[in-house]
Amino acid sequence: MKESLILPDVQLESDSRNIPLDEVGISGFELPLTLCLPDNSRLTVPSVWEAGVRLSESSRGTHMSRFVQILDVFAAKGLKSLDLSSLCAEMAARLDTEAVRVQTCFRYFVRKPSPVSGLSAPSAYGVTVGASMGENSVSAAETTVELSVATANLCPCSKEISDEGAHNQRVLLRVGLELGTQAHLFPFPVLETLIRRLEACGSSELYPLLKRIDEKQVTEQQFANPKFIEDVAREAVEVLRSSSPIRAFSIEAQALESIHAHNAYVRYRQGKAS
Amino acid sequence: MKESLILPDVQLESDSRNIPLDEVGISGFELPLTLCLPDNSRLTVPSVWEAGVRLSESSRGTHMSRFVQILDVFAAKGLKSLDLSSLCAEMAARLDTEAVRVQTCFRYFVRKPSPVSGLSAPSAYGVTVGASMGENSVSAAETTVELSVATANLCPCSKEISDEGAHNQRVLLRVGLELGTQAHLFPFPVLETLIRRLEACGSSELYPLLKRIDEKQVTEQQFANPKFIEDVAREAVEVLRSSSPIRAFSIEAQALESIHAHNAYVRYRQGKAS
Amino acid sequence: MKESLILPDVQLESDSRNIPLDEVGISGFELPLTLCLPDNSRLTVPSVWEAGVRLSESSRGTHMSRFVQILDVFAAKGLKSLDLSSLCAEMAARLDTEAVRVQTCFRYFVRKPSPVSGLSAPSAYGVTVGASMGENSVSAAETTVELSVATANLCPCSKEISDEGAHNQRVLLRVGLELGTQAHLFPFPVLETLIRRLEACGSSELYPLLKRIDEKQVTEQQFANPKFIEDVAREAVEVLRSSSPIRAFSIEAQALESIHAHNAYVRYRQGKAS
């Protein structure tokens, strides 16, 4: 039996308020998402999704269950890059709409060697990909990526004014990237290169595994390489300016100060608003 | 002894990378903030602050300790409205900069009567105020307000297709308001009026205290008044369109669905980006 | 070159305060964890770990890097049940200690069919496993499991006193299970059975995917099956009392009330403290 013949479809009612809505959909929806990694292995990670469509001024509601079905099929296929264009196209077709937006966030792991011992362990990063497709899109979605990377800084002022030592701390670096319709040029190896370059903006990188011989190196490198959070952010600006296909981006850096209970931060934006 | 005569000031060094930074400052800084309430009482609430300045391309760093001193003095004075203009002006002067931004978030309480019994109890709302002042500002800051209000909706589709009952749920409504330089026209009584009007966008309001006679009324009102999350959002659009001095705003509504573990959501934006 | 010949090992210093510490280790450590699922597939999920050892009163510190190496090797192997005994044994041996504790949390997915249409989609659950091994342990660790499951309840009072309708809401059910040394009797199929039985404690279950014909059934089932949060908790007590090998357990149920901005909750504990 066909449900639409039997049950009324209240969402299809018209609405008289004459207010189109930018995005209507589901959020906080969790799915296993398969990633095709640079070493050709496949990793299925939990991901949290948000998916919505533009709702015209004449429609009362959208069909939320269709998002679940479309996302479920897509997430199982396997991603080689941060390109969600085919998902956006499917959503637009199935929901008969002029504009869609979708977003997913997940953890991404890179195996990271220690600087002296060479021993390695996994390091985790936060990735959020947003993609949208509008009325006149042909095939590629407008894509934004938010990437969370941790590093460290050692305060130049503290080093300069103190007889010995200098305070240092963990730094949370969050960058927003606008890839335009070029997300297919952003496969996972490019993401990993960017992660490495951003980690290197600190006084030293962080490592999951440090033997004493590594800890000595990291401590001395931080002390030899003092940077304000402003310096860390400016180095990240230079990294992102030189990274294709990124043309617009934003940066937020937070230093979890070891002399205060509050943080020091920097924000920077280049190009159009994310 | 005067510290600046003794200790070098590394922040004052020049920077050769030629990159001005949009915002440099402190975040996660907690302060007691005094509010002058509509009933003329004063309430001091914990608040979390972020305060930053634009850093010119030629300066290496800013002086973070000055933010703490300026915010501390300001927060103790007592706010009658969401206007942080005098704080912005003070920051610009003391930090000798062309552009500043400050943000604070806190809980705001309104005593709310139950619909039938008339008994009352406090209801809590989230308020975040952001203010910025730029190069050519004279006296008033550009102000944005984010307000978090909870309400409820009862699904019209569920009611229509089911022989009995209908699923309903808590709705989180978050609105972003752009007050331009008119924050002084937004004292706390105006905020409270807006809160009441936004709560009324649901199938019924939520209440901190409901006796059985109230619960009967709320249940029946929700059932008589079914609304999709899209309907709730459209009513909020109408509320905000008719609220002076708000000209640009954004809305995010999340329904904590009682038939799914995920949410339904709507986003809407009118006017320039917040 | 052997690092211990070169660099002093400050952790090995003795401590004169005569205070043994219950647990010393690392927390917030993220790793890809491989699960061997009931359908014989393998799923690698991000997991967050905490691992510690008892520190005797005579030792100043422990060797934190060893935890990273041991966890990394273990997590890659593949778990068939919630048994972390071999990990605990390895930790005890490598860190030369009398007592160890380890904890991991991750998301677990079960594909869930809708009640009428039979369509299915993944549903996510929270799992936290803690295992400890003490001085006289032979081979099995004492294991606790915390499981987070969402369901729904429809208020019997609201239904009874109202002419039409009844408020209902999402319920978060969190159960703590004490498996003693029997975690090997708790493979993933047993976990999935328990999840299904706990979801069934609500007025109806939640589903990731509901077509209108399903939504009608869920709405009507909730209305026909009103339960206080107290009723939901008592049904969960009966489920856990009848589940082998669980002998001690705790329950916390939170109803995200659709008539209040606060929650209703129940706590229950049976057997020894978790």
Next chain:
Amino acid sequence: MKESLILPDVQLESDSRNIPLDEVGISGFELPLTLCLPDNSRLTVPSVWEAGVRLSESSRGTHMSRFVQILDVFAAKGLKSLDLSSLCAEMAARLDTEAVRVQTCFRYFVRKPSPVSGLSAPSAYGVTVGASMGENSVSAAETTVELSVATANLCPCSKEISDEGAHNQRVLLRVGLELGTQAHLFPFPVLETLIRRLEACGSSELYPLLKRIDEKQVTEQQFANPKFIEDVAREAVEVLRSSSPIRAFSIEAQALESIHAHNAYVRYRQGKAS
């Protein structure tokens, strides 16, 4: 008109499952809470409450609205210490029960002078107070307090093995205190003394406001005073052992490592379980 004459009271129904519930009540309930501070000023802070009663095996439900009324009246009165005994007694009487438990959490501010300049600013701490009263209680509630304080540590190993510098970081110290029925001996001045003593367990304290002359002192003090997170925890043990009326307590210390993205932690418990 009297509501109980009109509307049925479903909560009063009997339950046949023979399962008493430890705690049934409301959670996430926000209220303005007035504190009577050591300087005789009054500060009203937002607080989040949880309040429940034991439910006998023969009762189906409790009356949740009564909690709201009782908490509202109590929170407005003004607390001079962490003693919630009168609140517990009121709850037991009004809800006609043998056992009650209540918990509140809020931010507490202490004005803190910088070490050299003597300038001061507010510093914030987290306080959670839990109180319970059972069948045979006369007048005083069993009280537990959880206190969150931030400090810093500088790694002795890093200092020892490195030619220059040493990594340091923010430390989050959370202590659980069991005051038995002696909460009236724990007024806010005693809380403030304990906060100061716990902050002093680090390599140095944290400060909200540091001028360069202060930052020099803090940096040098940290470097002269290296402590593992184990050392910080052991000093906290000594502080709590010598603090009346605390006889049982637990400690959790987390160091936000500046060389790793994960933390180092210690847990310790003395006396009966919290």
